[in-house]
Amino acid sequence: MRRHARAELAAGCLLASVLVTGCVPATPDNGTYKDKTAQTLGGALSEVSTVQKTLESLHQGKMFRPTAIVQLRDSASSLDTNAGAFNEVHPPPDLDWLYKRTDTLLTQAQDTTNQAALAIERRRVDQYSKIAQDLGKLADQLDKLETRVS
């Protein structure tokens, strides 16, 4: 009976350790981390460029407001998911700079997309052009960093 209980305890510990290690953020090697970061940057660039094109089209009277609202909602959600997934992985010590730079760009992307969504929601047409320019610059920075990391 005691032997049976020990076996159960060992199995329980094993299961707990598997679950705990599964919940701890992973720290991959440099190459894997760079791949993951490039993927994150590519995803962010996609959404930032989409929002920029949408805003420009809206400003030029080529886009319906409801359609733009939907696209911005989707892009904001995708950026949040992308940033969340990126933060689940811890950087190796010598890539802390990459983590900080990517995190900053992701935060800027999320903030600017939210600004664009708010401007469309409140019909602040005068802000469209400035936000689109900001998004363009951000897209360039994301593209450069992605190229450097890849």
Place this chain on the structure above:
Amino acid sequence: VKKYLGLALGVLTAIGGFVDIGDLVTNALVGSRFGMSLAWATVLGAVGIIVFAEMSGRVVAVSGRPTFDIVRERLGPRFGLANLFGSMAVTLLTYIAEIGGVALSLELATSVWEYFWIPFTAAAVWIVLWRAKFNFVENAFGLLGLALVVFSVALWQLGPDWSHLWDMASTAAKPKQETWPTYWYYAVALFGAAMTPYEVFFFSSGGVEEKWDRSYLPIMRANVMLGFPLGALLSLSIAGVATVVLLPVGVQVDTLGQVALPVAVALGKLGLAIAILGFFAATFGAACETGLSVGYSVAQYFGWQWGKFVKPSEAARFHAVILLSTVLAGIVLLTTIDPVLVTEVSVVFSALALPLTYLPILIVANDPEYMSDNRNRWLANSLGSVVLIIVMVASLAAIPLMIWTKMGTT
């Protein structure tokens, strides 16, 4: 004159009905990431569906029975059951994706959340399948689906460097930032999207609904050989506009709004409105076709009365299957699963299930007992065999590539 009008209507509905949510999403996604370098996969898929749709249409016109009714009789209930499970599972998945596509189109037009539209969409599809005549289902949405020609107009309006597009399409070289496994993953997805099994379920059962006989063979061939290639051109236009507008700025399509964005850039609000109408018609029409196909395949396997050519009360079990599938599709979509993700999965699983659908057609179309002097000649057999080999390879590669590339994300 009536005959020619009927022919024109058939060709037009074949063009409009060729594109569904799988073609929309996959072609735009591939265009935005690979440019026109995977155009060959769309062309190959179009050739495949033309070869096998002609075969299954011929089987119906000669025998007066749908292809899969004969498959069960000719190859036995065990093979029929494997065929039913494999192909129907994919068709059901496609049905879910199409209903989700309709909800996404309505969301784009109104900005009201897609999940609000799902119950209404599912109910509307079911009511159409229950009450509307077969010809209405086939023709109305097929013709409205022609609105997607706006993608070809947009491509023309964008004034791309045609020689550059042709270079990309003819050299089939992948962009530097993409990997070969991802390239092949999307080749399989495009092939699966073009050859989705429900297309032949619907085509062959539709032939019985419309009471085709041998005299209908030339019209059927014209529909297939003119309508499907022109439909494939629509698919290539969707990839083309994504190549011109989205690829240079790094947009990777993962929403229906991104599929429409190049049309807005090229043609403004009018073009966008027509594109959204086209999305709605293409997905609603395909939802009706996949919903009917689920009912057709189950009812034909079990030998129940089926079809829209009889009153719903006379084909109660057929309509019950459609109703249950519609409820299931609605429930799955209301779990807040992303319909675009369902679409991406459905086209890959479609590739996996292709041999179960197309091998039996090749066998039956060669059987003199059913086909007498209309059985396959050397050309149909040669093309059918080559396509079937590609189908087998795509089927074997689909899941390993899906896992290896993490669904094309690496």
